[in-house]
Amino acid sequence: MCGIVGYVGPQPALPILVEGLRRLEYRGYDSAGVAVRTDDAIWVQKAVGRVSSLAAKTRLGPAGCIGIAHTRWATHGGVTEANAHPHLDERARIAVVHNGIIENMSELKRELEQQGVVFKSETDTEIFAHLIRSVYDGDPLQAVSYAVKRVRGTYGIAVMFQEHPEQLFVARNGSPLVIGLGDGETVVASDPQAVVEHTRRVVYLKDRELAILTRDGVQVHSFDGRSLDSSIEMLEADYKVADKEGFPHFMLKEIHEQPRSIQRCQLGRIQVEDGNARLGGMELQPRDLVGIQRVIMLGCGTSYHAGMVGSMAIEALARVPSRAEIASEFRHRHPIVPREALFVAISQSGETLDTLGAIQEVQLKGGDCVGVVNVVGSTIARTCGRGTYLYSGPEVAVASTKAFTSQITALLTFTLMLARTRDLSYDKGQEVAQSLHDIPAKVAHYLERPGPIDEAVEAIVDARYVLFLGRGFSYPVALEGALKLKEIAYVPCEAYPAGEMKHGPIAMLEEGTPVIVIVPRDSQREKAISNIKEVQARGAKVIAIHTEGDELVQSIADISIEVPACAEYVSPLITVLPLQLIAYKAGLALGRDIDKPRNLAKSVTVE
Ligand code: AGP
Numbered sequence: 001m002c003g004i005v006g007y008v009g010p011q012p013a014l015p016i017l018v019e020g021l022r023r024l025e026y027r028g029y030d031s032a033g034v035a036v037r038t039d040d041a042i043w044v045q046k047a048v049g050r051v052s053s054l055a056a057k058t059r060l061g062p063a064g065c066i067g068i069a070h071t072r073w074a075t076h077g078g079v080t081e082a083n084a085h086p087h088l089d090e091r092a093r094i095a096v097v098h099n100g101i102i103e104n105m106s107e108l109k110r111e112l113e114q115q116g117v118v119f120k121s122e123t124d125t126e127i128f129a130h131l132i133r134s135v136y137d138g139d140p141l142q143a144v145s146y147a148v149k150r151v152r153g154t155y156g157i158a159v160m161f162q163e164h165p166e167q168l169f170v171a172r173n174g175s176p177l178v179i180g181l182g183d184g185e186t187v188v189a190s191d192p193q194a195v196v197e198h199t200r201r202v203v204y205l206k207d208r209e210l211a212i213l214t215r216d217g218v219q220v221h222s223f224d225g226r227s228l229d230s231s232i233e234m235l236e237a238d239y240k241v242a243d244k245e246g247f248p249h250f251m252l253k254e255i256h257e258q259p260r261s262i263q264r265c266q267l268g269r270i271q272v273e274d275g276n277a278r279l280g281g282m283e284l285q286p287r288d289l290v291g292i293q294r295v296i297m298l299g300c301g302t303s304y305h306a307g308m309v310g311s312m313a314i315e316a317l318a319r320v321p322s323r324a325e326i327a328s329e330f331r332h333r334h335p336i337v338p339r340e341a342l343f344v345a346i347s348q349s350g351e352t353l354d355t356l357g358a359i360q361e362v363q364l365k366g367g368d369c370v371g372v373v374n375v376v377g378s379t380i381a382r383t384c385g386r387g388t389y390l391y392s393g394p395e396v397a398v399a400s401t402k403a404f405t406s407q408i409t410a411l412l413t414f415t416l417m418l419a420r421t422r423d424l425s426y427d428k429g430q431e432v433a434q435s436l437h438d439i440p441a442k443v444a445h446y447l448e449r450p451g452p453i454d455e456a457v458e459a460i461v462d463a464r465y466v467l468f469l470g471r472g473f474s475y476p477v478a479l480e481g482a483l484k485l486k487e488i489a490y491v492p493c494e495a496y497p498a499g500e501m502k503h504g505p506i507a508m509l510e511e512g513t514p515v516i517v518i519v520p521r522d523s524q525r526e527k528a529i530s531n532i533k534e535v536q537a538r539g540a541k542v543i544a545i546h547t548e549g550d551e552l553v554q555s556i557a558d559i560s561i562e563v564p565a566c567a568e569y570v571s572p573l574i575t576v577l578p579l580q581l582i583a584y585k586a587g588l589a590l591g592r593d594i595d596k597p598r599n600l601a602k603s604v605t606v607e
Contacts, residue, residue, distance in 0.1 A: 001073040001601040002085075002099035003027040004177065005194050006158040006168045009185025009215045013067035014058055020187070020194035021051045021071045023241065026396050026595070026602040027099075027190060028073025031084035034058060035095040035160060036067035042095050042162050046084040050596075066165060068158045070097035073601040076105065077122025086160075087126040089133035090117060093162040096132070098125035099175040099190055100155035101606050108150065128157055136161075141221070144169045145210060148223055154353065154605065156205075158188060171210040171223075175605050176351055176379055179203045179211060179218050181232065186213045192235055193242065193394065200235040204377055236376065242394040249594040251397035251488070255580050258402050259444035261392040262573065265406040269413050270436050275429030277416040279388045282370050284342075289421040293340035297324040298358045298369075300604065301483065302400040303346040303407060308476035310344070310411030313569045317432065318419035328354035328607070330361070337365035344411070345371050345387075348395055348403035349603035350378020357607070359383050372410050374403050388414070397595045398602050399488050401580050404480060405443070405573050412436055412570065435567040439574070442564040446577050451561040453578060456543045457585045459559060460485070460514045466493035467508065467515045467540075468579075469501060469531055471524035477572045478518055481579030487597050488587035498524075498531040511539035516582075517557075518575050521547035522568040532556055545575050 003024025007013040017034050025032075032054040033046035043062050047053040051071060070085035077083040086095040102108070102124035109119065109127060117130045128147050136143040140161050148157075154174030161167070170177055170188050180187040180195035180202050187198045195202060203218055205211055209228065212219045220230040247253035270277050284292075295314050297307030307324035314322040325335075327345075331354060337343075343362045347355050350373040359380065362369045371380050371387030374395065381387065390406040413436065420429050460466050466485065470478035478495035485491050496505050498517065509515070515535045519528040529552065532542050536556070544557035547565045554560045563574045587594050 001028050001603060001605045003071040003190045003194070004068070004097050004099050004156055004158050004188070006068045006170065006188040006213065007185070008066045008166065008168050008213055009182065010065060011185065012063040013065055014061045016187070017067050017069035018051065018055050018058055020189055021054065021069050023193040024190055025051050025071050026398060028071050028601045029596050030072055030074050030079040031081065032069070032071045033084040033086055034067060034069040035086040036062050036064040037160060037162060037165055038062045038064045042088065042092055042160065044086055044088065044095065046081045048079055048081055048084065066160060066168065068095060068097045068160050068168065075101055075606055076124045082121045083123050085125055087121060087123065087129045089129040091133065094129050094132050094136070095160045096125060096128045096157055098128060098155055098157045099605065101153045102127055102151050102155070103153040104151065127151070128159070132159065138163070140164050140167065140169055141212060144171060145223060145225060148173065148210060156190060166214050168213040169210065170205065170213060172205040173207050174353070177205040179205060179213060181217055185215050186218060188213060192239065196235055196239060196241055201232050202235060203230045203232055233377070242396045249397065251399050251401060251584055251594050254395055254397055254402045255577070255584065256447055257393070258405050258577070259440040259447070261402040261406050262409050262443060263440040264391045265409040266413065266436060270433050272430060272433040272437050275426045275433055276420050277413045277433065279410070279414055279417060281386055281388045282414065283386045286421050289418050291340065292320060292342045292418065294338060295320055295322040295342050295344060297322070297344050297346060298327045298330060298355055299324070299346035300327050300352050300354050302404045302480060303348060303355070305476045305480040305483070306404055306407035306411065307344070307346050309408050309473060309572045310415065312473055313412055313415040314418060316569060317415050317424055318422050320418060320422070325358070327352070327358035331358040335361060337362050337367035339366070341367065343367055343369035345369055345380055345384055346407050347371070347380045348374045348400055350375040350380040351603040351605050352380070353605050353607055356380055356383060372407055374406070398597055398600045399484055399583065404576065408573055409436065409439070435570045439566070439570055442566060442574055443577065446563050446574060450578060450581055452559055453561070453581045453585055455559050456561065456582050457589055459541055459543060460491060460582070461489070461586050461589050463514050464492065465508055465513060466491055467505060467513065468493060468495035468518070469498040469515060469528070470495070470518040471498045471528050472522065473568055473571050474518035474520065474524065474575060477575045477579065480576055481516060481518070481583070484580055484583035485586060487600060488583045488594060489590050489592055490598070491586060498528050501531060502534065506534070506538065509535055509538040509540045513540045514543060515540040516543045516545065516579070518545045519553055520563065520571045520575055521550055521565060522571060529553065529556070545578050
């Protein structure tokens with residue numbers, strides 16, 4: 001949440017900073033701002049709304065060669081220009097941008113106010129500017145070190161001093177910062193997306209590290225002042241700036257990328273001939289796998305839903321007890337961390353603070369946690385130390401689509417490995433591997449002919465309430481479909497396990513209420529058909545997502561959307577597709593901002 005960019009080099013900083021903000025806009029987009037040093041003063045411009053509004057206001061900005069910029073997702077204080085970053089000290093000679101939260105804000109603010117400081121915004125960030133000023137005596141490193149040591153909380157900050165025209169100062173405690181080392185220029189950002197156009201040589205700042213950036217490079221220090229070695233890494237050769245590739249929205253592009261992203265996730269991992277799979281990064285040998293007595297998934301939102309599918313597959317195929325936990329709940333309830341359990345942290349961004357907190361809780365209690373992460377080198381990937389990457393490529397739309405199907409693919413791959421060390425026979429292993437191998441073609445097949453999505457959209461856009469129902473493997477799919485519809489179209493809806501509906505939500509149904517039932521041809525189908533009958537008896541309009549050629553479901557549904565046949569445990573990879581399209585098209589029909597829905601941000605780095 002919130003994106004930071006900084007630049008020091010030979011070129012005018014302003015266009016570089018604004019372009020960097022565009023690349024990071026997915027991280028927060030309620031307001032944006034930029035500060036550029038000129039010979040006389042720090043020039044600041046801010047705008048409420050999107051980066052495009054800021055861009056329009058900065059066309060005639062100064063040509064200074066050092067600056068910092070920020071795109072905001074509000075935590076402290078409303079969405080106003082005054083609250084947008086950068087924030088300045090009272091003499092307007094120090095500028096700060098910040099991603100994260102200062103937990104001891106009240107105490108520090110009171111202390112600064114007692115010293116006579118008058119705050120100009122409601123943000124916690126402004127504290128950094130005043131704290132730095134309160135001890136600054138010409139030594140910027142010492143002043144920034146003081147501030148970071150006084151602040152409790154999570155943050156990434158970038159600081160610029162009018163008196164130090166060749167240096168930027170950055171520090172990290174929990175919020176990511178990547179420093180790009182170019183040829184005579186240095187760029188810092190919350191994400192390599194804003195760096196890769198300048199250079200592929202990067203340094204990932206670690207927690208409790210502070211760095212001085214100049215156009216010639218970076219010097220890293222610990223918060224207590226020790227000089228540290230920085231390891232330079234190269235961004236992967238195929239890492240590039242995300243592009244819509246002709247699609248009107250990133251979300252649609254990412255939905256259509258799924259045949260490729262699922263295939264990439266499987267590459268070199270699924271061995272159909274051997275009826276087995278390999279995930280080298282997990283560093284789990286057969287004898288380690290045999291020792292695992294339970295598997296506990298940790299994640300939030302879509303990643304939690306993927307974890308639910310993964311845990312069902314593990315119980316069904318490997319017969320190892322497994323469950324998925326919402327990371328934000330798990331971390332705060334003093335959880336039991338069984339010695340013989342393997343924890344699996346699932347995250348697209350690799351930055352979600354609640355998931356990170358849950359991992360740290362597991363590690364604190366001596367538990368073993370691997371990561372299933374998309375963003376290479378992200379905080380969660382590093383904290384887990386081992387696991388598997390999804391290789392989905394950058395997911396830009398706030399609504400997660402391709403990451404969900406890749407997460408499930410990775411978890412099913414792990415399930416196969418685990419199951420083969422147990423009771424799963426070679427033949428059955430081959431069957432599972434083949435089912436996974438066949439998925440990309442089935443996804444492509446469905447996306448070519450998605451069925452009556454528009455008809456379904458018409459039925460739900462004006463609804464006061466939409467109910468999603470599924471059983472077994474289709475229940476997490478129902479949850480995911482409802483999450484997508486809420487976040488993209490803002491249509492009131494909820495998902496229920498179909499069997500649980502009669503214990504309450506059935507009271508919500510009235511004549512014409514749309515009910516989306518995920519009812520593939522699996523072990524739960526007959527019971528799900530009974531649920532269809534129950535909702536129809538109350539006047540509901542049923543939109544059924546079912547297997548191709550299932551004439552019975554087709555005949556009873558009001559709107560029938562067919563998906564290719566597949567094994568039960570891989571069905572979420574197929575049945576979720578129409579739900580992604582329904583949410584997308586409903587959002588479109590309602591004029592929503594598809595890639596940047598209100599109030600949301602792509603990576604949630606606050607609690
Ligand atoms: C998905 O559409 C959401 N935007 C959200 O639920 C997301 O999945 C959640 O915040 C977890 O993010 P992560 O996978 O990056 O950890």
